[in-house]
Amino acid sequence: MRLSFLILFLISAVYGRSQESVLKDLADTHSKRKLCFYPSTLRMLNINKDSLYDSTIKDVNKLLLYVLDSSAISDKVHRKIVQGYIDTSNWEEFTSIRMGKTAVDVLIKSENPPAYVGIASSDSAVFAFYLDGELKWKNLPTLQQTISDNPILSTLQLFDDNKPSRTRDKKPD
Amino acid sequence: MKTKLSLILILGGFLVSATYAQNAVVKKYFDQYADNEAYTKVSVSSKAFSLMTELEPGSPEEKEFLTEISKLKGLKMIKADSVPGAGKTYGIAVKDVLSAGFEELMSVKDNDGNFLFAIKEKSGIIEELIMVGGSPNSFALVSLYGTIDLKSISKIASKLRVKGLEDLQKLNKKTGN
Numbered sequence: 279m280r281l282s283f284l285i286l287f288l289i290s291a292v293y294g295r296s297q298e299s300v301l302k303d304l305a306d307t308h309s310k311r312k313l314c315f316y317p318s319t320l321r322m323l324n325i326n327k328d329s330l331y332d333s334t335i336k337d338v339n340k341l342l343l344y345v346l347d348s349s350a351i352s353d354k355v356h357r358k359i360v361q362g363y364i365d366t367s368n369w370e371e372f373t374s375i376r377m378g379k380t381a382v383d384v385l386i387k388s389e390n391p392p393a394y395v396g397i398a399s400s401d402s403a404v405f406a407f408y409l410d411g412e413l414k415w416k417n418l419p420t421l422q423q424t425i426s427d428n429p430i431l432s433t434l435q436l437f438d439d440n441k442p443s444r445t446r447d448k449k450p451d
Numbered sequence: 452m453k454t455k456l457s458l459i460l461i462l463g464g465f466l467v468s469a470t471y472a473q474n475a476v477v478k479k480y481f482d483q484y485a486d487n488e489a490y491t492k493v494s495v496s497s498k499a500f501s502l503m504t505e506l507e508p509g510s511p512e513e514k515e516f517l518t519e520i521s522k523l524k525g526l527k528m529i530k531a532d533s534v535p536g537a538g539k540t541y542g543i544a545v546k547d548v549l550s551a552g553f554e555e556l557m558s559v560k561d562n563d564g565n566f567l568f569a570i571k572e573k574s575g576i577i578e579e580l581i582m583v584g585g586s587p588n589s590f591a592l593v594s595l596y597g598t599i600d601l602k603s604i605s606k607i608a609s610k611l612r613v614k615g616l617e618d619l620q621k622l623n624k625k626t627g628n
Contacts, residue, residue: 373499376492386498415502 297393298342298408300362304355305406311345313425323428330417331424339391339411346404356381356399359406363395476551476581477527477594480544490531490590497524497597519607524597532589541565541585544592548581556580564589570599577601 306312315323320335346355360383363369372384372394379401387393394409413421484490504521531537545567549555553569560566564586571579577599584591595604 370498371494371496373496374492374494376488376490378488378491384499386496388498414505416505 297387297410298340300366301342301344301359301395301406301408304359304362305344305346305350308346308350308353308355308404309344310347311343313341313343315341315343323424325428326424328420328424331420334414334417334421337391337412337414338409340409342406342408344406346406348402350404351399351401356383356397356404359383359395359397360385369395474527474579474594474596476544476547476553477529477592479547480529480592481527484529484531487531489534490529493526493528495526500525500597515603516607519600519603522598522600523595523607526593526595528591528593530589530591530593534588534590537585537590538587540590541583544583544585544590548583553579553581580604 315338317335317338320338320341321332324331350356363385364371368387368389369385370388372386373382374384375382380399382396382398384394384396391411393411394413395407396409397404397406399405481492481494484492500520500523504517534540541564548567548569553571556568556570558565558567564584566582566584569581569583570577579594579596580599580601581595582591582593584593595607
């Protein structure tokens with residue numbers, strides 16, 4: 279009985295980790311900026327006590343934001359991330375746009391709670407996110423504004439393009 | 452037992468091929484031009500449409516639009532504004548659409564180019580609407596699938612504000628809806 283519970287726990291742990299590991303494995307090696315938000319840190323950003331913001335993020339369990347460096351473009355990280363999730367069961371296309379050199383893909387795992395992975399790339403920049411939980415998408419501008427205007431994040435110059443990138447040793451394909 | 456298994460396999464194969472054929476025309480062009488940056492490609496799933504239903508309508512017209520949107524299972528569009536040989540691509544696409552079992556609803560020829568509207572219908576319900584448009588230098592292929600009401604296509608096309616869908620409004624202009 280105990281052994282079966284242990285096995286079940288281990289399987290759950292591995293399965294739970296695998297949802298974001300595709301993004302992390304590929305994005306971490308090209309990451310110029312990385313932000314990780316949990317419910318408490320998301321609430322901390324709401325220094326103006328905006329109730330609309332609070333209702334937007336109340337069902338978010340985890341939010342990862344990546345700004346990737348230029349090597350992500352040449353290494354075709356965008357395509358690898360999308361394919362990595364498509365090859366994993368339970369992930370499906372949410373929306374996809376290709377317009378010139380701009381590509382946007384959002385994938386969804388329709389479970390309870392749901393999860394989303396998104397990646398947007400152009401000829402000069404690549405952004406990616408992983409969201410575990412539910413976001414009131416109609417209020418996305420509110421979330422975006424709060425993160426962009428937050429003085430703590432501004433102080434850390436997290437979106438400063440002059441900050442050197444942190445490209446780790448690339449893993450072999 | 453073997454006969455039963457064979458029947459299940461054949462039936463399964465038929466179902467798979469039928470499902471594949473529904474978007475096979477669009478998929479062919481998405482795959483063909485996957486790496487061609489001159490072609491804009493947009494794909495929206497039913498889950499994305501269902502999110503739109505969470506929006507609060509500001510008017511009865513918006514409520515009607517959101518109701519119609521919620522019945523869609525997806526949208527796929529491929530479009531290019533300045534490509535050589537677009538006229539030839541249009542001709543091939545028209546043949547592909549008609550060969551895939553779509554029924555021609557309407558064809559239009561105007562200053563913008565040639566347009567074909569075709570549908571797949573089941574039990575009186577339109578399950579997929581395809582529009583193929585072409586001129587000497589431009590090409591467009593749009594597929595809407597789900598439960599489609601032709602009367603609301605124009606409103607859906609104008610509200611979605613996706614560049615390339617405006618040609619769908621020709622359908623309503625011609626039918627007088």
